[in-house]
Amino acid sequence: VTEPLCVHDYELLARERLDPGCWAYYAGGSGDEWTLRENRAAFARWVLRPRVLVDVGEVSTATTVLGQPLSLPLVVAPVAYLRMAHPEGEVELARAAAAAGTIYTLSTMATATPAEVAGAVPGANRWFQLYVFKDEGLTRSVVEQAREAGYSALVLTVDTPRLGNREGQVRAGFNVQFGVPALGAIADAKLAPQDHFRELVAGATTWRDLEWIAELAQMPVIPKGIMTAEDALLAVEHGAAAVAVSNHGGRQLDGVAGALDALPEVVEAVAGRVEVLVDGGVRRGIDIVKALALGARAVLAGRAPVWGLAAGGSEGAARVLELLRAETELALALVGAASPDEVVRAHVGRT
Ligand SMILES: Cc1cc2nc3c(=O)[nH]c(=O)nc-3n(C[C@H](O)[C@H](O)[C@H](O)COP(=O)(O)O)c2cc1C
Numbered sequence: 517v518t519e520p521l522c523v524h525d526y527e528l529l530a531r532e533r534l535d536p537g538c539w540a541y542y543a544g545g546s547g548d549e550w551t552l553r554e555n556r557a558a559f560a561r562w563v564l565r566p567r568v569l570v571d572v573g574e575v576s577t578a579t580t581v582l583g584q585p586l587s588l589p590l591v592v593a594p595v596a597y598l599r600m601a602h603p604e605g606e607v608e609l610a611r612a613a614a615a616a617g618t619i620y621t622l623s624t625m626a627t628a629t630p631a632e633v634a635g636a637v638p639g640a641n642r643w644f645q646l647y648v649f650k651d652e653g654l655t656r657s658v659v660e661q662a663r664e665a666g667y668s669a670l671v672l673t674v675d676t677p678r679l680g681n682r683e684g685q686v687r688a689g690f691n692v693q694f695g696v697p698a699l700g701a702i703a704d705a706k707l708a709p710q711d712h713f714r715e716l717v718a719g720a721t722t723w724r725d726l727e728w729i730a731e732l733a734q735m736p737v738i739p740k741g742i743m744t745a746e747d748a749l750l751a752v753e754h755g756a757a758a759v760a761v762s763n764h765g766g767r768q769l770d771g772v773a774g775a776l777d778a779l780p781e782v783v784e785a786v787a788g789r790v791e792v793l794v795d796g797g798v799r800r801g802i803d804i805v806k807a808l809a810l811g812a813r814a815v816l817a818g819r820a821p822v823w824g825l826a827a828g829g830s831e832g833a834a835r836v837l838e839l840l841r842a843e844t845e846l847a848l849a850l851v852g853a854a855s856p857d858e859v860v861r862a863h864v865g866r867t
Pocket residue numbers: 541542543555593594595596623624625645673740762763764765766767795796797798816817818819820
């Protein structure tokens with residue numbers, strides 16, 4: 517047995533290590549999991565169009581998002597309840613992201629507080645993902661915790677007025693065992709962890725809420741879960757600093773397009789006014805290069821770093837990120853681009 521060489525190897529290791537319920541939670545999608553599969557299938561429908569005899573003697577994967585430096589065009593996506601994957605969960609993954617030179621996004625539904633994660637990895641750049649709660653005081657409290665702990669952008673998840681139906685978790689008899697310390701006593705006292713989302717998260721959030729949230733946060737807001745040109749335009753009109761094309765890793769509305777297939781219409785609609793991110797199905801450096809060619813500034817990766825975390829803690833997650841960086845560097849060299857900025861639309865074509 518060789519050491520794991522790619523994200524797929526880490527996925528196999530994670531599957532061995534996690535109990536079946538946790539595996540169902542992390543790996544699964546909603547409904548028939550058609551959209552979950554489409555996230556991968558969408559990448560396979562685009563082919564790379566390499567340009568040769570370009571000077572790629574020195575290739576750099578470094579880039580920026582919102583002016584913030586990244587060692588590769590990848591931000592670690594928010595994933596809930598990481599103590600199920602590793603005893604130190606979010607803190608370990610934040611360490612890995614910092615070691616890899618990229619940004620970690622902490623979920624609202626994290627098993628560590630924003631301050632704990634910030635304290636464990638001082639100096640690292642972090643984003644915070646927000647779910648808006650029915651109780652405005654709770655929303656304010658969570659945003660203030662992120663602001664005070666120095667998070668530099670707010671990823672506002674907009675595709676989750678309710679939770680998608682994730683039958684795999686039900687079949688596996690899975691229940692979340694961990695609380696969400698950022699929610700404090702409000703949540704802990706009254707509710708079992710698996711009910712946090714259903715009972716607390718607001719389903720009635722609208723575009724109008726974007727403005728007070730941005731003002732409260734005093735940081736750039738990135739709506740995550742945009743799948744149409746129409747909503748991309750609304751996001752820009754309402755002051756979004758960037759938009760994230762996402763179907764929540766196939767866990768929300770089954771039957772929506774693979775995220776990469778929704779990317780071109782969003783890129784066209786925003787027409788360069790804000791940066792566009794995309795997530796869903798990123799497992800290889802070539803996926804990142806395809807996303808760049810279709811107009812993304814960077815990708816987010818959810819499950820890939822979590823497989824590394826489950827397999828080998830912070831080291832495993834850092835290694836997954838480094839593998840993706842090295843694969844991206846090689847892919848850039850082989851398509852004839854010395855940096856992410858040199859990737860253009862003509863580097864991909866339809867199969
Ligand atoms: C187990 C799991 C938990 C997630 N939790 C959150 C969350 O708390 N907040 C959020 O905005 N997105 C959440 N997501 C969605 C991810 O941020 C991201 O959109 C998705 O994982 C991207 O697809 P990928 O896993 O194929 O990279 C979660 C995804 C997974 C797999």
